Amino acid sequence: MSVQDSIKGFGVTFKQFLKSPETIDYPDQKTPVWPRFRGRHRLWLHDNGLEKCVGCSLCAAACPADCIRVVAEENTAENRVSAGERYAKIYEINMLRCIFCGYCEVACPFDAITLEAEYELSEPSRIAEIYDKDMLLAPSPKPVPIRTEPSGRQ
Amino acid sequence: MTDYAPVDLERGEQVEFDLNGRRVHAPPGTMLVDAAHANGVEIPIFCYEPRIGPPLGACRMCLVEVEGMRGLQTACSTPVSQDMVVHTKSDLAVDGQDGVLELILANHPLDCPVCDKGGECPLQDRTFRFGPGDSRFLEHKRHFPKPLDLSSLIALDRERCISCFRCVRFSQEVAEDGLLTFQERGGDSEITTFTGGAYEGRFTGNIVDICPVGALTSIPYRFVARPWDVTNTESVCGTCPVGCNVELTTREGRVQRVSGREDPNWIHEEGWLCDKCRYAFPAAWSPDRLTTPLIRDGGTTREVSIEEAVAAASVLLARENARPGIVVGPEATVEEGFLAQKIAAASGDAPIQQLGIPAATLAPIRALPPAELADLDGAPLIVEVGGDPANQQAIVELRIRKALRHGARLVMVGSRPHALTGLGEWHETAPGQIAETVGRLADDIKGTEGVIFVWDEQSLAQEPDAVPVLAELMAEVENAKQLELGAHINGAGLRALGLPADGVLEAAEAGDIGTLVCLLADPLSAPGASRWDAALGKTGPLVVIATHASELTDAANVVIPASMATEHEGTLVSMNGRAQRLRPGQEPPDGAAPGWQILVAIAHRLHTDVARSPSTILRTAVTERSALTGLSYKEMGRLGMRLRRPSPASANGAHAPREPAGEGLRLVTTRRIFGDGFAARSDALEHVRQPADVVISPAEASRLGLEDGDRARLVSEHGECVLPVRVSEAHQDGVAFAAVGVPGAGVERLLPADDGPVRVQLSRA
């Protein structure tokens, strides 16, 4: 190994000194994710405030991890929850079982459920990992930046 | 459920034809759809439903190409013939099928995500497998307001209807209630009733099963589950002695639906069910369901664990001078009956009885060749003796109607008019006159071969003199068969165990019973209620194993909540001797346990060695009771197996006529289809429940000074009760017709313990 090689090697090291670090300061700073990242589920509302989900349970049928539970009920004039005849009285996803395959999103005929960017899914107990309808309807509780630029990494 | 008719490819005569280039065969007269299905080729159908009757050809989905015939043929209404050449997949046939499906879907809303049929829908399935895959229609679909209540049980979504006519034909041609019809034409066609009112009847739920789309859905099941959320269990309906095959649909630990089960050879009920069977399941969570074991000691009532209750019951059975007696109710399975016998035997041969009708006098008829329901289909002559099949064994009514459509002659003898009496030769007899009437008809009946005698257990037990007359007549007719209209759910099974229908009551009256155990039996609402009531005062502690609260459980010292037929394993024997398996569709509520588990626990505490699972209990029962020979869960399989016929031995001199003591009208009782404990406890049946009443003829009414709607006091030598009066032209003079089985009505107090003949006096209450 010649001196030249050593200089070359130190050169690489020195170059890195001048770059900004790749590590980020989590949790103050969060890793941005790609727009197609599949994280926490979200249930959507129509513009008029009605739920898009009609409780058809197709997501539960599609789910390979069997982690969705839907119990439907009929909309009535006094209690109209969704746009269809029925709505989901109970909608639960067991986040411990979910494998984030996104099949539920694909199966949904009404675009009522999507997988969003959030990835902070730890909870204080196992039971709290069963996300209910209200939790899933809430918009972005723990937002994550979306990556728009190609990464610097090759 | 397959929609195709069973085809016998083995039968002697067969025609050969070409199906999609393959040489196949089928019996002559078979419709092409069925012949193709039997040979492994599916032709799509919607309107064809062979159980309803001849094809109608309403939907045109089944188009196939038959060489030599112009255009396309509807395979559902084209019988096979020798050397026919059929193409179901040729370009022409597929083009026809595509066109029809496109038209059917032109107005179908495709709201599958909110439709209860979605996932088990023939229209979905066939659109998936056949048809063009897209539509050229851009026009708006027709719209109707959703959904209408066709009845308290059935919702109608008119948009989804594809006008296949199945439901209308069921109503017109199977149930023959003539209520459903189409109104308007073309795109405006809609299902409605002739009267404009609700579609109410005994068999309405079947139209939900046969509707090939989601136009007719069950209201109690509305939006409860989707097919992939559920598990289905093959079981038997435990609400009447017919023993129809059912499928229990379970979601989230509860039976949510009962539906007809495929009956491959149409031997039993063909997959039709009555509405009681279909909608009785919510009785499992009625407010009076027992869920807490109780111990009553002196004045105090303690809620205890089921183990404590079992221990307390065992102590009562094992204590010094316990002198137990055991009463087994009609809902008990064969296994439970057998365990009860074991416990009785272990308690020093304690008396044990079922709450049923004594069998001795009926043995000569029971020993004759029994009929399956399917035998009625081709019978030339059906002789119906006594009873009220339309209410008490409802599915038999459908089968007799079918036989009549096939050209059978129907001769009926009895005193109570029922739904079938207008359809055949009805020989109205005064109570006590069956023997004479049958004797008079004998010559007429004898000439026909293959007569099926449909006879009512209770009616003939009340008129033992008719038994030898009928038995002799049957013996004289070639290939005669008999079909019993049993009175009790598992009466035949308990009889096969050798359980008598008396013994405990007599012992109790004599003060010989220390501890009385009632296993799924409520003697206070069974015939002889007044005698039981008095006898209970002379017995010691009362142990009740029951499903629902009653006067009896209120008086019991130990109450052990038990499971219902949808909650346990076991064997039930139908009225015509077919043993079938019950399988649980849900767990019993907390605090209750299957009857057999309770009995096994008691037996162990009494140091009696019994098997510990239903299948092994049955195995022991089979080795120890010759009437059960050959029976096992494996043999019973999906559709059950026949028990051996009982031997004809019957007590000498038992066939003397029975004349009830006392004055007044003869009492004839029936158990109305929606007038028993199941209907009373199921909220689904709330709107069709039938109350107890007494029906008398106008002549009797005026003689007694009673009018329609009055309340009458009925007094017999056994007891009394008060019932609303209905006056009916159709009913004969000299008889009062009362409905039994309605909880709380107390009609059973009028009756003797063997459900024998009785007279009542009526007066304004």
Ligand code: SF4
């Ligand atoms: S309601 Fe159903 S069964 Fe009746 S005609 Fe319409 S599609 Fe057929």
Ligand code: FES
């Ligand atoms: S199934 Fe043949 S016409 Fe409907």
